[in-house]
Each structure stands twice: as C-alpha cells, then as structure tokens.
Amino acid sequence: MEIMMQIPDLTVKHLGAPTIPSPLTGVKFIPENATVIYAKDVNEVEEELKNTGKISAFEAAGPREKIYHDPSWTHAAILTAGGLCPGLNDVIKGLTRTLMLRYNVPIVFGIRYGYQGLNPAFGYEPMLLTPDSVDSIHEDGGTVLGSSRGRQDETIMVETLKRMNIKLLFCIGGDGTLRCAHDIALEVERRGLNISVIGIPKTIDNDINYIDKTFGFETAVYATGPVISAAHNEAKGAPNGIGLIHVMGRDSGFIAAYATLANTHVNYCLIPEDPFSLYDGEHALLPSLERRLKLRKHAVIIVSEGAGQHLFKEDSEKRDKSGNKLHHNIGEFLRDTITSWGKESNIDLTVKYFDPSYLIRSLPSNGTDSVFCEMLAQHAVHCAMAGCTDVVIGHWNDRFTYVPIPVATSSRKKVDIESGLWDSVKSATWKY
Numbered sequence: 001m002e003i004m005m006q007i008p009d010l011t012v013k014h015l016g017a018p019t020i021p022s023p024l025t026g027v028k029f030i031p032e033n034a035t036v037i038y039a040k041d042v043n044e045v046e047e048e049l050k051n052t053g054k055i056s057a058f059e060a061a062g063p064r065e066k067i068y069h070d071p072s073w074t075h076a077a078i079l080t081a082g083g084l085c086p087g088l089n090d091v092i093k094g095l096t097r098t099l100m101l102r103y104n105v106p107i108v109f110g111i112r113y114g115y116q117g118l119n120p121a122f123g124y125e126p127m128l129l130t131p132d133s134v135d136s137i138h139e140d141g142g143t144v145l146g147s148s149r150g151r152q153d154e155t156i157m158v159e160t161l162k163r164m165n166i167k168l169l170f171c172i173g174g175d176g177t178l179r180c181a182h183d184i185a186l187e188v189e190r191r192g193l194n195i196s197v198i199g200i201p202k203t204i205d206n207d208i209n210y211i212d213k214t215f216g217f218e219t220a221v222y223a224t225g226p227v228i229s230a231a232h233n234e235a236k237g238a239p240n241g242i243g244l245i246h247v248m249g250r251d252s253g254f255i256a257a258y259a260t261l262a263n264t265h266v267n268y269c270l271i272p273e274d275p276f277s278l279y280d281g282e283h284a285l286l287p288s289l290e291r292r293l294k295l296r297k298h299a300v301i302i303v304s305e306g307a308g309q310h311l312f313k314e315d316s317e318k319r320d321k322s323g324n325k326l327h328h329n330i331g332e333f334l335r336d337t338i339t340s341w342g343k344e345s346n347i348d349l350t351v352k353y354f355d356p357s358y359l360i361r362s363l364p365s366n367g368t369d370s371v372f373c374e375m376l377a378q379h380a381v382h383c384a385m386a387g388c389t390d391v392v393i394g395h396w397n398d399r400f401t402y403v404p405i406p407v408a409t410s411s412r413k414k415v416d417i418e419s420g421l422w423d424s425v426k427s428a429t430w431k432y
C-alpha cells in the first residue's frame with residue numbers, strides 16, 4: 001500500500017472562472033467538480049482514508065456548461081513533437097473538427113515540425129487547418145504537421161503564441177513534449193497571459209505515468225502480431241531456427257509484453273524491467289535456449305530496445321536531440337551473440353532477425369485506438385475551452401481524466417514485474 005501514500009497533488013490549474021455559456025448543444029455536461037477516483041479498489045480507498053483522511057481523485061474530463069475562453073475571439077494551435085506514433089493525424093483531425101464545428105472557434109493553426117514551428121528562426125509558416133483540409137488525414141500514418149526533437153526557448157515560443165493571438169495550444173507528444181508544454185505554461189503564467197496549454201499523450205512506448213494507456217500503443221501491439229507469426233514460421237522452417245524480433249520501447253517493455261500476450265508464439269520476452277544474463281544465473285538466456293531447442297527445435301524471442309543494456313561493456317553516451325539516451329542495439333547484439341554461441345557450442349542453429357520498429361510506428365491507427373484518439377481530442381478541446389492549463393488528458397479507471405502535466409512527467413511508467421501483466425507473460429512463455 002506504499003504507493004497510496006505517495007499520491008501526488010492532482011489539482012488542475014485553471015486560468016480563471018468559467019463564465020461563458022458553452023455553445024455545445026445535445027451533449028451531457030459534466031459538473032464542474034466531477035472526479036475520477038485514483039484508487040483502483042476498495043482496499044486502496046480504505047488505506048488512503050486511514051492514512052490521510054481523504055480520497056484522491058483526478059478531475060474528470062468532459063464538456064462543462066460554462067467555459068472560460070470566448071470562442072469567437074479564440075485562435076487555437078496544434079503541434080506534434082517527438083517520435084511518430086499511430087493516430088497522430090486522428091488527433092489533429094479530432095481537435096480541428098471539435099474546435100471549429102462544435103465550439104465555433106474561427107482559426108486553427110497547424111504548427112509545423114513540433115516546437116521548431118514556434119521559433120521564427122526556423123521560418124516555418126503555420127498551416128491553416130479546417131474540417132475540409134483534415135477530412136481524410138486519419139487514413140494516413142505519420143503526422144501532416146511534421147514533428148521534431150530538440151529544445152526550443154520557451155520565451156521565444158510564448159512570444160510567437162502572443163503575436164499569433166493564440167489562446168489554446170495543443171501539444172501532442174510524449175514525456176519530452178509534455179515537459180516542454182509545462183515550461184510554456186509556466187512562461188505564460190509568468191507573463192500573466194491567458195493561454196491554455198493542453199497535452200495529448202502520445203507514445204507507442206505507453207510510458208506516461210498516471211495514464212492507463214497512450215494512443216498508438218494498441219496499434220503497435222496489433223501490428224507486431226504478423227511479425228511474430230512470420231518469425232515463428234521462419235523459426236520452424238529450419239532445424240534449431242530462432243526468430244528474433246526487436247521492437248521499440250526505450251525504457252519500458254510494454255509493447256514486447258503485450259505483443260507476447262497477443263501472439264503467444266513468443267517463447268522469450270526480454271524487457272528492460274526484468275534484467276537477464278547470457279550464460280550464467282537463474283535468468284540466463286542461452287542455457288535456457290539450448291534446452292528449448294533440444295526439446296522443440298525452434299524458438300521465438302522478442303526484445304525491447306531498452307532491454308539488456310547492462311550486457312554492453314560501455315554505457316551508451318549517445319543522446320538524441322531531445323536528450324533521450326540512444327541505446328546500444330540489443331537486437332543486433334543478440335543476433336550476433338546467439339549465432340557465435342551456436343558455433344562455439346556446436347549447435348547448428350540459424351537466427352532470422354526482424355526489426356519492424358519504424359514500419360509499426362508510422363502506420364495509421366486502427367480499431368479502438370482510432371476511437372481513443374477521437375475521444376482524447378474531443379476531451380482536450382473541452383478541457384482547453386473550460387480554461388484549464390498545464391494539463392494532459394488521461395485515462396484512468398476506464399474514464400477520461402485531466403492530469404496535471406508535472407504529475408504525468410514526474411516519473412516514467414514501467415512494466416511492474418510483480419504485476420499480473422508480467423505473471424501472464426511468464427505464463428504464456430513458460431518453458432518446458
């Protein structure tokens with residue numbers, strides 16, 4: 001129950017009192033004080049009550065009867081930052097349509113190439129987004145706005161927002177994008193401006209804390225399925241065949257874990273959260289692989305990009321423009337190591353290597369992920385129009401929530417290897 005003792009302050013910032021009647025018709029308005037309880041079960045509620053005398057809750061997402069921003073005077077801007085992710089265009093479309101068709105916001109700018117587009121030094125003209133211009137973009141992967149990594153000065157960016165008379169800024173991105181959105185919100189506050197800064201949580205890694213899932217993750221898991229089947233076919237097609245799949249997941253192994261459960265041909269699921277050794281010890285990969293090959297003549301391994309970094313002699317010093325650590329390539333390392341080990345051990349094995357990372361990340365979203373994107377976008381607009389700021393739209397206990405950005409970025413969400421999820425993965429990959 002220790003986690004319950006560390007629940008952060010979930011209070012959302014508001015620019016001011018909402019006094020303008022919402023232009024929305026035919027919707028169920030949410031009371032201003034609606035909440036979504038943080039605790040996941042009755043025991044947690046009781047424990048928190050006993051320890052703190054209160055029950056923590058997120059502010060619930062949804063349209064409010066009174067709004068803060070006057071739609072007719074409101075200009076909005078949307079940007080996408082960080083790596084690509086299925087569903088970016090769905091969110092851009094959802095935001096544009098909700099802003100213009102539901103709230104009658106007259107102008108929606110699409111900011112080019114992430115935060116670079118808010119720095120005039122790059123010279124990127126914003127796009128004018130309309131329901132017509134975004135009509136079919138959800139069918140395509142990637143982002144029509146372009147994205148980028150790398151820091152920009154928030155004083156310059158806020159100057160641009162002021163100059164363009166932007167009152168609502170939507171930042172679609174992961175933890176880095178949200179940290180930058182927070183810096184912008186603080187600069188806006190310092191200057192006494194009334195600009196709402198709202199985050200929409202993107203990352204196929206699903207690593208944003210206090211949010212059950214981020215958009216794009218489900219599509220990534222779905223798209224990994226056929227690759228696992230292909231790896232399995234290749235593995236079975238040769239004596240001692242090994243299908244090895246390298247998937248994204250810089251620091252969190254959710255894609256590998258869920259993909260393993262979604263296509264249970266996988267025999268080894270290697271993630272950063274559960275370190276493994278190669279030759280010795282309880283979690284040694286190669287002796288286990290040898291036993292598996294003797295019994296079954298084939299094996300399928302999935303590995304997250306952040307897994308096994310301790311196996312490299314030197315810590316990777318490289319970072320991307322945003323400051324994210326660039327890991328050693330564990331997929332290629334395992335391919336080469338297993339191949340050499342086979343030769344040394346006189347095991348006639350063959351490794352077929354698959355790296356579908358960018359193929360998956362650039363796909364359009366599908367199924368319930370697309371539904372999720374549209375709903376996130378609608379909630380982001382309700383949130384912004386109500387005058388909230390420094391907030392990211394979350395999903396918790398099956399409800400949409402508002403999460404203060406500093407809370408969402410306080411730590412990274414990781415696979416809990418004591419959890420039911422990891423138990424299920426271990427069960428699905430149980431060795432003979």
Ligand SMILES: Nc1ncnc2c1ncn2[C@@H]1O[C@H](COP(=O)(O)OP(=O)(O)O)[C@@H](O)[C@H]1O
Nearest residue numbers: 081082149150151173174175176177179180322
């Ligand atoms: N700690 C930070 N403070 C301010 N801005 C940041 C921070 N980390 C990243 N950013 C900016 O946010 C944008 C996207 O960050 P990045 O880490 O590349 O992707 P993601 O948002 O998917 O995590 C980049 O422009 C980056 O410079």
Ligand SMILES: O=P(O)(O)OC[C@H]1O[C@](O)(COP(=O)(O)O)[C@@H](O)[C@@H]1O
Nearest residue numbers: 082083174203204205248249250320
């Ligand atoms: O090659 P790139 O564009 O730097 O992106 C690689 C990274 O992007 C991701 O897909 C997602 O990361 P972000 O969402 O934080 O941008 C990571 O899994 C991966 O490490």
Ligand SMILES: [Mg+2]
Nearest residue numbers: 082174175176
């Ligand atoms: Mg990130």
